[in-house]
Amino acid sequence: MSNHFKKTLFFLIALVSVTFANAASHTYQNNHVNKPISITDPWIRSAPANAPALGLFLRINNHTDQELRLISAHTKGYKRIELHRTIDSHGVMKMLKQTFMPIPAKGELHLKPGSWHIMLIGPERVPSEGEQISVNLKFNDGSAKMIKASVRKGGMMKHHSIH
Numbered sequence: 001m002s003n004h005f006k007k008t009l010f011f012l013i014a015l016v017s018v019t020f021a022n023a024a025s026h027t028y029q030n031n032h033v034n035k036p037i038s039i040t041d042p043w044i045r046s047a048p049a050n051a052p053a054l055g056l057f058l059r060i061n062n063h064t065d066q067e068l069r070l071i072s073a074h075t076k077g078y079k080r081i082e083l084h085r086t087i088d089s090h091g092v093m094k095m096l097k098q099t100f101m102p103i104p105a106k107g108e109l110h111l112k113p114g115s116w117h118i119m120l121i122g123p124e125r126v127p128s129e130g131e132q133i134s135v136n137l138k139f140n141d142g143s144a145k146m147i148k149a150s151v152r153k154g155g156m157m158k159h160h161s162i163h
Contacts, residue, residue: 046151053123067104069140070137132151
């Protein structure tokens with residue numbers, strides 16, 4: 001091989017390597033650093049076919065320096081969707097409708113049975129275990145996240161009173 005050819009080949013390999021390194025770094029930043037909100041483990045508790053409501057649970061991570069708020073959720077096939085929090089009122093657990101859910105700066109809000117959760121009320125059809133339901137979550141900063149929540153078995157909530 002000529003010396004000129006070797007230098008050109010070396011230059012091309014170096015250029016491709018730098019391009020791939022930049023692409024990988026850009027992808028990492030877009031997926032992890034520049035996203036203000038990330039959602040993990042979205043799921044809906046399985047229920048009997050005649051259930052009047054279903055609970056949606058997930059983890060919301062706020063990667064910003066400011067508190068964010070989940071202000072609404074939307075999906076098809078339900079009469080309404082409400083943000084809820086379960087509280088202990090004199091030994092009786094009550095679910096209270098909320099106008100928003102706070103997600104602390106650089107923190108996490110864990111929606112789980114017996115705590116914060118989203119109520120899917122009046123289903124046209126109760127989904128079966130294993131199905132996935134698409135839900136659009138909206139936040140006070142104008143952002144939205146489309147999630148797919150899997151229907152699965154979960155722990156039972158006891159002694160609940162709605163409102």
